[in-house]
Amino acid sequence: MGWPYHFFFGAPAPPDFFFFPFTQRFAAPVPPATVGQSHPDAVLQTRPNIYIPPDIPSLIPILISIRLTMSQPELLESVDITSLNALAAGANKKNPRVVAAGLGGKLMGTKSIVDVTAEQMAKDSETFYEKDERERQKYRKQMHISEKPWTLSNWHQHINWLNSVLVVFVPAIGFYHAFTTAPQMKTVALAVFLYVLCGVSITAGYHRCFAHKAYDAHWSVRAFFAFFGAGAVQGSVKWWAHSHRIHHRYTDTNRDPYDAREGFWYSHMGWMLTKANPKNRARADISDLTSDPIVVFQHRHYLAVMVLSSVVLPCVVAGLGWGDWKGGFIYGGILRFFCIQQATFCVNSLAHWIGTQPFDDRRTPRDHVLTAFVTFGEGYHNFHHEFPSDYRNALKWYQYDPTKVCIWILSKFGLAWNLKTFSQNAIEQGLYQQQQKKLNRMKEKLNWGTSVQELPVWDRSYFNEIAKKEGLIIIAGIVHNVKNFIKEHPGGAALVNASLGKDATKAFNGAVYQHSNAAHNLLATMRVAVIKDSAVESNTFDLQEEMMAKKAI
């Protein structure tokens, strides 16, 4: 028996499909009819070569067209990957080149990230092994700093100094002063208030509105997000959304700016404290962002907006309000933005590290309530990567997603509209497939008994010869070896002994005792052979139901 045989029987197609003439090529040699009419194989044997389903008469002209076009197949034009990649990278449009003004732009070095041509992008269609090989060839002679090992002489070249200053050194100074300055309660309240404003600006604004276009917002809301988002000191909208789009497009690959495969620390902060390898650069279409005047303005004057929003604002409010200039600067400014930074980094690290994967476990994103608590509801990351442009991150009522609620409230006030959701059908499909996958994995670990095809076929006389010696029993046309089980039979050994060497199908399936599902499973593991000239019913579950139904009548 070759593969077509198993192929055919392993996966029988519904009968109404058999209008394709070539099916016969795959059909195994059908055995002559030896069993009764009720046997399901009867259907197989009487099936015509070409079966035209009566319920789809409209297919007939198509059938004819199959015949006509068989000889002259006409291939369809395939899309050009290069041009499509150019599209995806936004190279088709004339983007105004938005560069941060003055010192800020130079320090941020955004230019090097987006500096890549469409042709280079198109080469992505090769596998990563091929691509890695090509890159290796390219950098064989001259190594980028990120590929060189860290030594005492070059360590300062590895570090991205601007980010280090903003993310590590400034907070460190803040912490130092925090030990010497006691805050006023009002200042702490202000810090918490600003924390919430900036946090929501990052999640609802930077992330779901700008990066994913999950909804459209009024210009005032976008301006609010742009201002307070800058206060979180995580870069401009343009830069943030761009790298986030790249992250979604290239999750868990070398091109992923915060590649979770590199480890927790790298995806948390390491990626921004060190210089990125230019061979891993990628690009996404951000033409919608560069055409938004608010985003453009924020990017142009990012450094000024950032300083104003993150430090000056709390400092001035606390100073003018209750004279706590220094407390406002340290607690309302530095320590607050440090907390938001760490919370946001947790999405890149924690959400790819702990939790469950209810939708897809082929990539690293995970769902965890802890991450959700830290990040205003961005913790349901497996869902988010599967359905990125859904304005929700959590679906169930008990899952914590305040950002979703904020957006929903905005929409009720008419400040947000066009809230995007994926269909419930698609979401449940994802859930189903992942659960099925897990279940299949569990199934493979267990012994379900030899499949009927692999069993030898025995004559009845041969069976009679050895049955009593070997402790054999026939149930549903299959010989089972119950020798080692006799002692353990819950109904007593006598019953099993009495049916040794006999057909106990009826007794097993309800005449004596209606066995539980567990018993059916156990029985399957004891299969030895198939008996010739009898109806084989390997699915004893259905058989039992049939028999019990008959009995009930």
Place this chain on the structure above:
Amino acid sequence: MSQATSRGVKIQKRKTQILPGDSRTARKALQKRKQDFLRRINYFSLLTAVLLPLCAIAYLIKEGLSVLPENPRTRWLGVIYYCITMLAFTAGYHKYYAHSTFRIRSSLLHVFFVVFGASIGLGPVRVWAAMHRAHHQYTDDVDRDPYSIKRGFLWAHWGWLLKRPKSTTFYKEFIEQEFPIVSGDNELSSKLTTGSAVITESDLRIGNALETYEIKVSDSKDRQRQTLEWMAWQESWNFILFILTSLLIPTLVAIWYCGDTWVNGLIYSGILRMFVSQQLIFFTESICHAKWLQVTIPSQPFNDKNLLVDCLNPIVALLTFGQALQNYHHEFPHDYRVSSLTWAFDPTKWFIWSLSCVGLVDELCKTPKDLVMQLRIQQKQQVLNHMRSQLNWGTPLSKLPMITAKEFNRLCQSAAGQDRIYIVIQNVIHDITPFMDQHPGGLALLQASHGKDATKAFYGGVYGHLTAAVNLLATMRIGVLDTGDDEGVWRRVAREEGDVDARDERQGGQHRSAEAA
């Protein structure tokens, strides 16, 4: 007449139907029914499960006493005696006599089970165990399950005990078949064989052929006989034993050891303890069998075709000594444990296990882990299959029309003016129009691929789409592109639409004749 009112609505309805007719015959019929009714009351159970507790509670109210005894020693006596008698019931009545999950090696245990089990006041073990076997064999069957939950919550809880079953002969025969009364050796063996099954006519013949199992069988028969004798003995002494263990022993212990009055000993450690254990045993039959009663998180990990639930309520589990996981128990009745988990709360299991360590019992029946797992998987699979059937997976390939490239191009041209997008992926034509605006990668990419084959771009050329995207795509199928490679299409159809059958096959689900193999 309080009894008459508690007869139930059915009988009263009939009464009203009869009365308008001939009044004399009607009265006669009524009288007969009343007699029948009085005859059908189980007076022993009425006494133990209703009258004694009622009297005790009335006494408490009259004297203004608390539900818990004031004397701490009596309190401890109640708790300890509760544990002893409950263990005698769960391990003895339930796990041994009804389910024979282990083998007793010392008749001392028989004494313990039979004597202290009687103190719960649920009648002789012979009747109870047989009824319980009937309950397991005919679960949820209205006629034959003695405490079928389908006859109402109260019936399953209390009613079945107070009122003798209607089909008396059936139950009598059932009890006789399960636990025949024995007087002599010969009688027993004949009764055991005739009682056990249909196919056992040939028992003798087989017995000769199987010398190897001979000893085993006779050995087990001996033990069986012993068990039956103990059961018969207990049945005849049931009432005395009940008075002794349920009322006398706690009273005497309370007087001599706790220094309490005899009334307190009788009420608290005697009657109220009995009442609580009765109610808890009833709860496993009522609450844990009622799927519709959402008192706990309903959980049916092994079989959801019946009404049994694994009651995860910790209080019920605590007080019933872990007997609340009925879904597991009904699937694996011969398991001496209540759950396959090692650390499940299950004092009955601990008790039986310690007995086996001491050597008083052996051959504990344990379901293999794999079997439990298999059943769990099968149940989950059924739930998943249901879930799958409720979802839209797109038109199956076999139902889609075949469209040639020429026709497809014509279709695309005709749609050029309108805002429609057709994309071919893996030789299947998709109408992306409804999804156009939702595409996370943007509309431009879709428009650029309109009327083209975007297989490569879809599967990684531009973006490696995830499962969700593939599913969404499938719901938008409109046709199969005819490229002349029918074989490839058919293979795909078989793969996509045959996968359900293929999965079933792993569990042994195919119908074929042996000759083909």
